[in-house]
Amino acid sequence: MDLTKIKNPQFLKKMSIDELESLSEDIRRFLIEQLSTSGGHIGPNLGVVELTIALHKVFDSPKDKFLWDVGHQAYVHKILTGRACDFGTLRKYKGLCGFPKRNESEHDAWETGHSSTSLSGAMGMAAARDIMGTDEYVIPIIGDGALTGGMALEALNHIGHEKKDMIVILNDNEMSIAPNVGALHSALGRMRTAGKYNWVKDELEVLLKKIPAVGGKLASTAERIKDSLKYLVVSGMFFEELGFTYLGPIDGHNYNDLIENLKYAKKTEGPVLIHVVTKKGKGYEPAELDTIGTWHGTGPYKIETGDFLKPVGGPPAWSSVVSETVRRLAREDERIVALTPAMPVGSKLEGFAKEFPDRMFDVGIAEQHAVTMAAGLATQGMKPFLAIYSTFLQRGYDQVVHDVCRQNLNVFFGIDRSGLVGEDGETHQGVFDIAFLRHLPNMVLMMPKDENEGQHMVYTANKYDDGPIALRYPRGNGLGVKMDEELKEIPIGSWEVLKEGTDAVILTFGTTIGMALEAADYLKKENLSVKVVNARFIKPMDEALLHDLFKSGIPFVTIEEAVLQGGFGSAVVEFASDNGYTNRVVRMGIPDRFIEHGSVKELLQEIDLTKEKVVENVKLIAARRKQKRA
Ligand SMILES: Cc1ncc(C[n+]2csc(CCOP(=O)(O)OP(=O)(O)O)c2C)c(N)n1
Ligand SMILES: CC(=O)[C@@H](O)[C@H](O)COP(=O)(O)O
Numbered sequence: 001m002d003l004t005k006i007k008n009p010q011f012l013k014k015m016s017i018d019e020l021e022s023l024s025e026d027i028r029r030f031l032i033e034q035l036s037t038s039g040g041h042i043g044p045n046l047g048v049v050e051l052t053i054a055l056h057k058v059f060d061s062p063k064d065k066f067l068w069d070v071g072h073q074a075y076v077h078k079i080l081t082g083r084a085c086d087f088g089t090l091r092k093y094k095g096l097c098g099f100p101k102r103n104e105s106e107h108d109a110w111e112t113g114h115s116s117t118s119l120s121g122a123m124g125m126a127a128a129r130d131i132m133g134t135d136e137y138v139i140p141i142i143g144d145g146a147l148t149g150g151m152a153l154e155a156l157n158h159i160g161h162e163k164k165d166m167i168v169i170l171n172d173n174e175m176s177i178a179p180n181v182g183a184l185h186s187a188l189g190r191m192r193t194a195g196k197y198n199w200v201k202d203e204l205e206v207l208l209k210k211i212p213a214v215g216g217k218l219a220s221t222a223e224r225i226k227d228s229l230k231y232l233v234v235s236g237m238f239f240e241e242l243g244f245t246y247l248g249p250i251d252g253h254n255y256n257d258l259i260e261n262l263k264y265a266k267k268t269e270g271p272v273l274i275h276v277v278t279k280k281g282k283g284y285e286p287a288e289l290d291t292i293g294t295w296h297g298t299g300p301y302k303i304e305t306g307d308f309l310k311p312v313g314g315p316p317a318w319s320s321v322v323s324e325t326v327r328r329l330a331r332e333d334e335r336i337v338a339l340t341p342a343m344p345v346g347s348k349l350e351g352f353a354k355e356f357p358d359r360m361f362d363v364g365i366a367e368q369h370a371v372t373m374a375a376g377l378a379t380q381g382m383k384p385f386l387a388i389y390s391t392f393l394q395r396g397y398d399q400v401v402h403d404v405c406r407q408n409l410n411v412f413f414g415i416d417r418s419g420l421v422g423e424d425g426e427t428h429q430g431v432f433d434i435a436f437l438r439h440l441p442n443m444v445l446m447m448p449k450d451e452n453e454g455q456h457m458v459y460t461a462n463k464y465d466d467g468p469i470a471l472r473y474p475r476g477n478g479l480g481v482k483m484d485e486e487l488k489e490i491p492i493g494s495w496e497v498l499k500e501g502t503d504a505v506i507l508t509f510g511t512t513i514g515m516a517l518e519a520a521d522y523l524k525k526e527n528l529s530v531k532v533v534n535a536r537f538i539k540p541m542d543e544a545l546l547h548d549l550f551k552s553g554i555p556f557v558t559i560e561e562a563v564l565q566g567g568f569g570s571a572v573v574e575f576a577s578d579n580g581y582t583n584r585v586v587r588m589g590i591p592d593r594f595i596e597h598g599s600v601k602e603l604l605q606e607i608d609l610t611k612e613k614v615v616e617n618v619k620l621i622a623a624r625r626k627q628k629r630a
């Protein structure tokens with residue numbers, strides 16, 4: 001079938017099971033081919049081909065609302081809703097988003113990217129439906145990993161309490177990105193093995209009705225058997241106790257099973273949870289055999305061999321520099337404990353976990369719990385290292401405020417994927433952490449100019465015993481600089497002058513230092529001498545140096561790959577205002593809007609965070625200063 005000709009999912013209604021099976025093959029082939037060049041979340045999407053087709057066959061999107069939790073597994077949904085023709089632009093600048101996008105299609109009822117939000121969104125939609133008196137179905141599809149997210153449990157609790165008509169699809173493939181963790185995961189395992197609870201219960205109920213009303217004893221015994229069945233067969237009890245009708249576990253690749261249970265759920269009142277067991281990566285052997293999470297989200301690969309087409313060698317990944325330095329220090333300091341909210345692979349903590357299994361915690365998709373557990377560890381004199389993506393730290397903000405900073409606890413935050421991340425787009429850009437951390441009392445926030453300074457900052461964080469300290473670092477690889485053998489402490493709050501100059505000063509840190517130095521070199525040819533400062537501590541700032549710079553009368557450009565509102569540049573302007581300085585300060589950074597997907601280079605170009613713009617700004621303010629002095 002030519003998938004690019006699909007306009008909407010209505011064509012599925014008349015298809016036979018055999019035709020659906022053939023469609024599955026076409027879609028798998030399409031995904032494997034398309035993603036071999038574009039990269040993307042191949043494993044999750046291969047696992048939901050039949051599930052997605054069955055959902056669109058039984059329900060009527062866009063009237064019926066599908067909410068794809070995390071949303072990384074919505075490629076099949078996008079194919080069936082008329083977007084296969086655009087798959088060449090997937091995750092590319094101004095192309096198809098890798099997650100559901102309401103302005104992309106009326107079939108994308110709910111936008112996701114961060115995990116565990118679908119049930120709460122569904123509850124809102126179901127409540128609105130009942131208030132408005134409409135009759136659409138609300139169907140959140142949540143993975144076993146996403147179910148470990150606290151807000152998913154908050155929503156289950158409320159949905160069950162309200163007994164809302166809703167059909168929750170639990171897509172259980174035993175994997176988060178890495179193998180799934182947690183007691184709930186184990187319970188799901190027991191459910192998977194306990195077989196079909198509902199079928200037995202229904203059969204028993206049919207039997208009960210057939211027993212003639214002789215001796216109430218027989219009937220009451222049979223009733224007791226039925227009720228005890230629920231406890232004998234663990235399957236579904238957890239959900240049944242929360243007020244859900246539990247269906248399953250069912251084979252998520254079997255159309256008859258899927259369609260029968262979806263139709264059964266349609267006519268069941270109240271909240272229903274269908275436990276669907278799928279295989280992540282199904283239909284492509286390298287992805288099917290993946291047990292660590294390599295095929296969760298990939299770059300381009302060679303279909304025939306499953307070899308990834310990324311450059312071999314080159315500078316180390318930032319995540320490895322940080323996590324491996326922590327591992328090196330942990331050999332000497334048994335107080336060091338590493339925590340990750342379900343990102344052991346992305347945060348490159350496998351080595352630490354192997355060497356220190358008792359001092360490594362993957363808490364599941366539970367950022368709030370991770371932050372506060374780290375605080376608990378710190379109260380007992382441990383040195384917790386929490387490796388967490390900037391964007392996912394947003395999920396644990398109050399815990400940073402209330403449990404870590406307020407108690408002034410020695411938690412070391414490794415804020416990975418800080419700055420623009422690129423193809424994952426607006427839900428994943430790590431651009432808010434400076435603005436939501438720098439105003440917190442007791443917080444120290446730093447960012448290295450290269451991986452050598454990065455390892456020294458890890459060492460500094462481990463030495464630091466005066467409260468919380470955060471090291472932010474970007475997605476991707478370092479610059480390939482020489483790494484010092486000996487680790488050294490960097491004085492907290494100290495900045496570094498990289499280049500002297502008298503006509504203007506650029507304050508910046510991390511990934512934008514290169515841009516600043518290139519601009520300064522270019523301006524030298526135009527007889528402008530520009531000072532460049534590595535403002536590697538965003539908090540506390542180097543106030544002595546700031547006073548000297550402001551007193552010299554020099555104009556400023558600040559640059560940050562982070563939001564301008566409340567960012568580093570704002571801190572410099574606040575400092576000037578508080579101290580009565582009137583020097584011109586031009587702030588460069590992320591504007592007040594969400595930045596969509598594309599390569600980091602394209603996105604920097606889009607927001608004018610470029611060497612050329614730095615040159616333009618410096619010339620402008622330096623020229624003004626010269627005029628004033630003339
Ligand atoms: C709040 C949050 N934390 C972490 C992530 C990173 N993440 C993306 S997908 C995923 C695993 C999801 O597992 P599951 O829900 O089972 O879906 P599957 O990939 O197995 O289909 C994680 C941890 C995220 N998107 N959001
Ligand atoms: C969907 C999701 O949230 C993760 O899969 C995320 O895309 C991982 O990002 P990295 O590729 O930067 O590890």
Ligand SMILES: [Mg+2]
Binds near residue numbers: 144173
């Ligand atoms: Mg899963």
